[in-house]
Amino acid sequence: MSLYIVSTPIGNLGDMTPRALDVLRAADLIAAEDTRHSGRLLNHFGIETPMWAVHDHNERTQADRIVQRLLEGENIALISDAGTPLISDPGFHLVRAAREAGVTVVPVPGACALVAALSASGVATDRFVFEGFLPAKPQARLARLEALAAETRTLVFYESPHRIRDALEAIRDCFGDDRYLVIARELTKTFETIRGAPVGELLAWMDEDANQRRGEFVLVVEGAPEAERGALDDESLRVLKILLAELPLKQAAALTASITGARKKPLYQQALAWKEQG
Numbered sequence: 523m524s525l526y527i528v529s530t531p532i533g534n535l536g537d538m539t540p541r542a543l544d545v546l547r548a549a550d551l552i553a554a555e556d557t558r559h560s561g562r563l564l565n566h567f568g569i570e571t572p573m574w575a576v577h578d579h580n581e582r583t584q585a586d587r588i589v590q591r592l593l594e595g596e597n598i599a600l601i602s603d604a605g606t607p608l609i610s611d612p613g614f615h616l617v618r619a620a621r622e623a624g625v626t627v628v629p630v631p632g633a634c635a636l637v638a639a640l641s642a643s644g645v646a647t648d649r650f651v652f653e654g655f656l657p658a659k660p661q662a663r664l665a666r667l668e669a670l671a672a673e674t675r676t677l678v679f680y681e682s683p684h685r686i687r688d689a690l691e692a693i694r695d696c697f698g699d700d701r702y703l704v705i706a707r708e709l710t711k712t713f714e715t716i717r718g719a720p721v722g723e724l725l726a727w728m729d730e731d732a733n734q735r736r737g738e739f740v741l742v743v744e745g746a747p748e749a750e751r752g753a754l755d756d757e758s759l760r761v762l763k764i765l766l767a768e769l770p771l772k773q774a775a776a777l778t779a780s781i782t783g784a785r786k787k788p789l790y791q792q793a794l795a796w797k798e799q800g
């Protein structure tokens with residue numbers, strides 16, 4: 523009958539909402555990213571609803587089976603390992619398929635690391651861009667960050683302990699030593715740490731204390747100052763667009779800079795951003 527998208531805690535079990543518990547108890551089936559992991563959570567709350575595994579590798583086939591059961595009149599809840607399903611977690615194909623089949627999809631909101639980090643970061647929250655995880659490969663990571671260097675909205679990234687240092691280094695290399703950034707580590711858990719400073723300082727702090735590289739991370743990065751974008755007046759953007767249709771990225775940026783007097787770096791970053799957007 524309905525597909526419920528249920529948020530679960532990101533560390534502190536006290537963040538499980540009463541409504542989430544009611545929905546999980548009453549559901550005919552719980553679709554879970556990892557049934558062993560979620561089994562512990564359900565066990566803690568005495569919930570005995572049967573589970574099916576729905577993860578990145580089987581989501582498309584499972585989605586068809588789940589939609590079938592929904593159409594037969596069952597209520598099904600989707601949960602992920604932590605936080606809100608679909609936010610850097612599986613569920614997109616299932617929700618899409620359910621909505622296309624005319625099934626009612628009901629959000630049951632709760633914890634989400636991205637929102638928790640933003641809300642406590644002290645960085646502007648009126649406009650932000652969620653980038654999920656940066657690419658694992660160094661070259662792809664740099665390309666992604668280059669494309670974002672002139673972005674004036676707040677940027678939010680997820681990061682794992684294996685790559686946190688590399689990610690900070692890449693941010694420093696692309697955005698400069700002084701870009702202000704907040705690291706939100708282990709939110710809602712015993713070692714919760716939220717620290718803001720220019721990225722160069724945060725790297726030094728992390729190098730001094732290995733504990734700061736442990737756990738789960740959200741990075742909230744202040745947007746680029748408007749001035750960096752200011753160089754790109756309408757005329758420069760128009761010329762850049764025309765030249766990009768004929769020339770490689772670097773050449774188009776350089777030529778636009780000579781024609782309009784705009785700075786080469788933001789032109790190059792703008793060209794990259796367009797290319798990424800297709």
Ligand code: SAM
Pocket residue numbers: 532533602604605606607608609610611633634635636679680681682706707708709710711738739740
């Ligand atoms: N769906 C989840 C949500 O709503 O936030 C995110 C799932 S994603 C696979 C896992 C990533 O979220 C972690 O690598 C980390 O970047 C972030 N994350 C999850 N829990 C966190 C926590 N307690 N503190 C900081 N970051 C967390």
